[in-house]
Amino acid sequence: MNIYEQYRSKLRTPDEAVQAVKSGDWVDYTATLSYPALLDEALARRKDGLRDVKIRGNLIFGPIHVVECDPEREHFIYNSWHCSAYERKLCDKGLCNYIPMVFRNVVPYYRHFLTVNVAMMCVTPMDKHGYFNLSTATGVGRGILEKADVVILEVNENLPRVYGGFDEVIHISDVDYIVEGTHQPLRQFPVAQATEEDIKIAEIIVPYIPSGATLQLGIGAMPNVVGTLLAESDLKDLGMHTELCGDAYYELFKAGKLTNAQKTIHRHKGMTGIIIGSQKLYEWVDQNPGIVAAPLEYINAPETIGRLDNMISINSCISMDLYGQVCAESAELRHISGTGGQLDYLTGAAMSAGGKAFVCMTSSFKDKNGVRKSRILPHFRGDIVTDPRSQAYYLVTEYGAVNLTGRSTWERAELLIAIAHPDFREELISAAEKQKIWRKSNKR
Structure with a gap:
């Protein structure tokens, strides 16, 4: 198959793609603007059929639907490598646990010690060579995807394509499922007023x-x-x-x-x-x-x-x-x-x-x-x-x-x-x- 045939064969709706998640799994949402909003909403809709799904994220700005829909944490357990203001409020409510780290070691932690059953990440649309760009989360994205048993990419039409030194892309052949859909404009972060x-x-x-x-x-x-x-x-x-x-x-x-x-x-x-x-x-x-x-x-x-x-x-x-x-x-x-x-x-x-x-x-x-x-x-x-x-x-x-x-x-x-x-x-x-x-x- 050529790259476009591969793409079509792996295309799923969000609800179809999240069927890959099983009770007890470790799921990763990667980081920041690459948070997979459509997949998160679909996974939250599966709440009643899942238990003890552990999720990792990093500087995610919310809302995270799997957290919001399960305040008793019976179905989803959310954890963050570095808390945004939103995730900090979740910590205050007992709905998020911090994972201690030094940032340069995050991907080596995955490579050597951690389990990722399913990784979900927003990326740019595929280019003519069959590559998706990891955009604003290149710093950790590829290492997490490589450790995952199942890789699900959510195409976000708004993400910038950022050139890379290495590990800034993933090829269609390394992806299990692809999800498309309409996204809100990228979250913006105005500079705080200086005192x-x-x-x-x-x-x-x-x-x-x-x-x-x-x-x-x-x-x-x-x-x-x-x-x-x-x-x-x-x-x-x-x-x-x-x-x-x-x-x-x-x-x-x-x-x-x-x-x-x-x-x-x-x-x-x-x-x-x-x-x-x-x-x-x-x-x-x-x-x-x-x-x-x-x-x-x-x-x-x-x-x-x-x-x-x-x-x-x-x-x-x-x-x-x-x-x-x-x-x-x-x-x-x-x-x-x-x-x-x-x-x-x-x-x-x-x-x-x-x-x-x-x-x-x-x-x-x-x-x-x-x-x-x-x-x-x-x-x-x-x-x-x-x-x-x-x-x-x-x-x-x-x-x-x-x-x-x-x-x-x-x-x-x-x-x-x-x-x-x-x-x-x-x-x-x-x-x-x-x-x-x-x-x-x-x-x-």
């Missing part, structure tokens, strides 16, 4: 960045503010090497700052694994030879990141303690997001010639009752450690940036208290004294 503190943090970081630097910008308002300030700066020939490509890179490109011309590897190519943002971003990456998607086990590997001179990594966190431990994924025991690639880039940027890794947060926040609380804590009480104190590098609040590399416990306490909110500094000094990490000669 005064976000702007101040960005202003503190930007002077550390030289022309020719390669950038990894994490999720959130503050990294996007950094992108805006860089677009308005005198810097030139910036590069992109990032787990997640968002609108900040598009803004840098529009300003003529993002050329990738000085990168020591993959020159003239912006490298990424996942793409989330606005419709303008999706149009920019579509069939753009200057944007390349590749698996995160390569993109996020510290040895890859370390080969890029002047690698600048900028990420956000939730809290840190006086020892230099960083939490970016929970508020005490309440799950928020996930480890993601933060530790990958912290490690890789530290290996880079001229590289720097920044982890940023506002010094304080107001709780739901309007009470101000410090994000710098004496020590953690159940908060999940994302970055160990042994890898602490530049930590930044609106009160300054400090480099904890090679610093003893009393030096760390002094440096971190200096960038804490002034309302909490005396309290933190008292705690440091009790913890025996404060010198009497330290500055108050």
